[in-house]
Amino acid sequence: MRKRIIIRTTLIVVLILIGIFLYTVGKEHKVLIDNRDISVGDITYSADTTYKVWVDNQEIGVIEKGGKKMARVKGISHKIVVEEIKDNVLTGEEYEKRFKLKTNESATVNLPAMINDKNEWIDKIN
Amino acid sequence: MMKKQSLTKTMNPGVHFLINNAVPIIFIILVAFAIPITGLSGKYFIRELTTRISRNSFLILALLIPIMAGMGMNFGIVLGAMAGQIGLIFITDWRIIGLPAMLLAMLISTPIAILLGYFAGIVLNRAKGREMVTGFMLAFFMNGIYQLVVLYGMGNIIPISNSSILLPRGYGIRNAISLVSIRQVLDKFIPLKIGGILIPVGTLLVIATLCIFIVWFKKTKLGQDMRTVGQDNDVARTSGINVERTRILSIVISTVLACYGQIIFLQNIGNMNTYGGHRQVGVFAIAALLVGGATVAKANISNVFIGVILFHTMFVVSPRAGKELMGQAQLGEYFRVFVSYGVIAFSLALYAWRKRIEKENKRKKAMALKRGILVK
Numbered sequence: 001m002r003k004r005i006i007i008r009t010t011l012i013v014v015l016i017l018i019g020i021f022l023y024t025v026g027k028e029h030k031v032l033i034d035n036r037d038i039s040v041g042d043i044t045y046s047a048d049t050t051y052k053v054w055v056d057n058q059e060i061g062v063i064e065k066g067g068k069k070m071a072r073v074k075g076i077s078h079k080i081v082v083e084e085i086k087d088n089v090l091t092g093e094e095y096e097k098r099f100k101l102k103t104n105e106s107a108t109v110n111l112p113a114m115i116n117d118k119n120e121w122i123d124k125i126n
Numbered sequence: 127m128m129k130k131q132s133l134t135k136t137m138n139p140g141v142h143f144l145i146n147n148a149v150p151i152i153f154i155i156l157v158a159f160a161i162p163i164t165g166l167s168g169k170y171f172i173r174e175l176t177t178r179i180s181r182n183s184f185l186i187l188a189l190l191i192p193i194m195a196g197m198g199m200n201f202g203i204v205l206g207a208m209a210g211q212i213g214l215i216f217i218t219d220w221r222i223i224g225l226p227a228m229l230l231a232m233l234i235s236t237p238i239a240i241l242l243g244y245f246a247g248i249v250l251n252r253a254k255g256r257e258m259v260t261g262f263m264l265a266f267f268m269n270g271i272y273q274l275v276v277l278y279g280m281g282n283i284i285p286i287s288n289s290s291i292l293l294p295r296g297y298g299i300r301n302a303i304s305l306v307s308i309r310q311v312l313d314k315f316i317p318l319k320i321g322g323i324l325i326p327v328g329t330l331l332v333i334a335t336l337c338i339f340i341v342w343f344k345k346t347k348l349g350q351d352m353r354t355v356g357q358d359n360d361v362a363r364t365s366g367i368n369v370e371r372t373r374i375l376s377i378v379i380s381t382v383l384a385c386y387g388q389i390i391f392l393q394n395i396g397n398m399n400t401y402g403g404h405r406q407v408g409v410f411a412i413a414a415l416l417v418g419g420a421t422v423a424k425a426n427i428s429n430v431f432i433g434v435i436l437f438h439t440m441f442v443v444s445p446r447a448g449k450e451l452m453g454q455a456q457l458g459e460y461f462r463v464f465v466s467y468g469v470i471a472f473s474l475a476l477y478a479w480r481k482r483i484e485k486e487n488k489r490k491k492a493m494a495l496k497r498g499i500l501v502k
Contacts, residue, residue, distance in 0.1 A: 019233050026217075026226025028307065074223045 023103070024076060030106040031055055031071040031078070035063040038110045040120050045112035050085040053111075063111065076100050080109060097121065145480075149473045150419040153436040156465060157443065164446035171442060173323045178438035179431070180313060180326040181394040183333045185387035185411045186430045188380050190340055192257075194349070195376035196356030198422045199412045201261035202246040202377060206384025207404035208272045209239035214308075214389060214398055215280065215299055219288045223307035225315060228393055231308075235385045242268065243381030247374030254359070258422070265408060273401060299400050309396035329390060336383070337427050352376055356423070387411075413437060413466055416473045423477070440466060 033053055037046045053060040055071040056078055062085060063069050079098050084091040095115050099122055101107060107124045114121035144151065161171070185203065192200040213235030217227045246264055253260035280286050281297030291303050315328030343349045354362040355372045362369050388407060392398050415425055418433020440462050448458015 015233060019230060022226040022230040022233065023220065023222060026222040026224055026230060028221040028223045072223075074226075 026074055027103050029073050029078075029101045031073055031080075031101075032068060032106070032108040033060060033063060033071060033080070033111065034068045034108055035111040036066055036068070038113045038118075038120065040113065040118050045116050045118070047112045049115075051082040051111055052085055052090060054081045055079070073101075076102075080114070082111060082114065102126075145476070147419055148476060149417055149469050150432060150436060152469055152472075153417050153440070157436060157439045160440075160443040160447040163450050164443045165450065166443065166446060169321065169323065174442045175435065175438060176323060176325065177394065178441065179434050180329040180333065181391050182411070182414065182434050182438065183430060184329075184336060184390050185384060185407060186414050186434055187333070187336050187340065187427070188383035188387050189411055189415055190425055190427070190430070191343070191352065191383075192376045192380045193420070193423065193425045194344070194356055195352040195373055196359070196423070197250060197373060197376060198258045199261075199408075199415070200377065200380045200384075201258055201408040201412065202243075202250070202264055203380060203384035203387075203411060204265035204404050204408045205242040205246055205268050206239045206381040207388035207407040208268060209235040209242055209381070210385040210388035210392070211235075211398060211400065211404055212238055212272075212276075213385070214305060214392060215276070215286075215291065215303065215400070218291050218303055218305065218307070219286050221288065221307070225308075225311045227308045228311055228389060231389050232386055235389070236382060239382045239385035240378055243378035244374060246381060247377035250377060251370050251373055262408070265405075269405065272404075276400060301400055303398045303400055305392055305396050305398055308393045310394060312390060312393055326394070329394070332390065340427060348372070348375065384411075410437075413470050416470050417466070421477045422474065437466065 033055070035047045035049075035051060037044055039045075047065045050062060050064045052062050053069065053071075056073050058071070058073075060069050060071045077098065077100050079096065081094060081096045083095075084093045097109075097114055099107065099109075101124065104126055105124050107122055109122050110120065185207075188203055188206065189200055192198070210231070213231035213233075216234050217231045222230055246261065249264055250257045250260055275284075277298045280299050281292050286292055286297075286299070291300055292298070293300055310326075312328040312332065313324070313326035316331070318325045318327045344353070351362070351367045351372050352375075354365060354367055355369050359369050362372070384407070388404065391407075392403065414433040414437040415429055416433070417437040418425075418429035418431070420426070420429035420433065444458040444462035445455040446458065448461060449455040452458070
C-alpha cells in the first residue's frame, strides 16, 4: 500500500515537472527589434545602416534606419543574427548575440547598441 | 418465427459473408461509383485522404477498448474531446507554442479526461445493456457542464489573461480559437513530401504506436479480463474479475485516448470551434468504425482503417459527385449524410436482428435439450 502511494506520488511529481519543462520550453516571447538611435551615457549611437535580421534561424526581414520589427520566439535561449545591407546588397558583415528570457519576459533589441557591443543592446521587460 | 429460423439455417457462406460485411460492401460500391464521376485528380484525392486518415484515425482507435469490454460504441468519447479542448484553451491562454504546447495540452487534459471517464464509467455501470444510448445522453449532459465552465467559469473563476480568446465582456471563451501556434506541429514534425504530397509522418507514427499499444494491451491481464467481461459478465465475475472496475477502466482509457485524439485532430485543422468542435466527434468516429465493418460487439484495427478510408472518401467525393450529377454540390452533401447515417442505422439494425436470431436459436436449443433430458 505504502509502495503504491510512493509510486503514485512520484509519478504525479514527475508529470508536474514535465509540465513545467514544457511550459518553459514552449512559452512564446515577443522580441522587438529596433533600428533607432540610442543614447548610452553621453554617447549617442545612431542608426545609419539597414540590416537583415534572423532570430533563432528564423528570418525576420530587413529593418531600415528608424524601423522596427517584431519576432515571436519560444523557449529560454535565443540567438539574434544581423547582417548589414549596403546599396540593397548584403555585405557579409554579420553580428551575432545570444540572450536568455525568463518565462514572462519579452525584450527589445536595439541594433545600433548591439553592433557597438554595448550592454544596453537588450532591454528585458516582464 | 419459423421463416426466420429457416432463413438462418439455410444461409450459405456467400450470403453469410454478404450480411456480415454489408456496410463496407455498400460503401465500396458507392465509392467506386462516385470516384469516376467526380473527375478528381489522383493527387488531390490521395492528399485529402492522407490528411483525413492522419486526422481521424486516433479518435476512432479510441473506440476499440470499450467494444472489447462489451460496452458497445463509446459515445462518451465526446467527454474526452471536451477535456482535450480545455487543454488547448489553456495553452492558448498561456501562449505556449509548437510541439511543447501540444504535449502540455495533453498533459493538462489527461487528469480531466480521467475524471470524466471515471464518471462516465460509473454511470454506464448503472446502465448495463444500454451503454450506447446512456453514453450518448451523457455526452449531452456533460456538454451542458462544459459550456457552463467555458462560457461563464473561464475568465470569472478560472483566470484567463489572453484577451484574444476572451469574449469582449471579459469572461467566457470566444466561439472560435485560432490554434495557429500548434497548427500541424505533429504532422510536420518529421517533414516528408512524396510527389508534392505532405506525408504527416509524426502523426502516422503516433497512430502506429497506438495500434501497437492496442495489440499489446489485448494480451495483458487487463486486456484478457476486458475480453472476458465483454463475452459474459457472469462468467467473468465467477472467474474472480472485478467486472465493474474493468468496465470503468475501459471507459477511462477510451476517454483519455479520445482526448489525445481530439488534440491531434485540432492541431491538424489549426482552429477550434469552442462550443461545437466536440459535439460530432462521437458520431463521426462511430460512423467510420461501423463503415469499416465493425459491429457493436466486435471491432479491430483493420476496421478502423477500412472505415476511415471509406467514410472519408465519401466526404471527399460526394460534393463533387453531387455537382457533376445534379449541378449542386450541396445535393451531394445531403446524399452523403443520408447514405452515411442511413448505413449506420442499417448496420445497428442488422446487428440487433442478428443478435435476436442468435438469442432465439440459443433459446430453442436449450428448450430442445431440456425436452431431451425430460424424455430420457
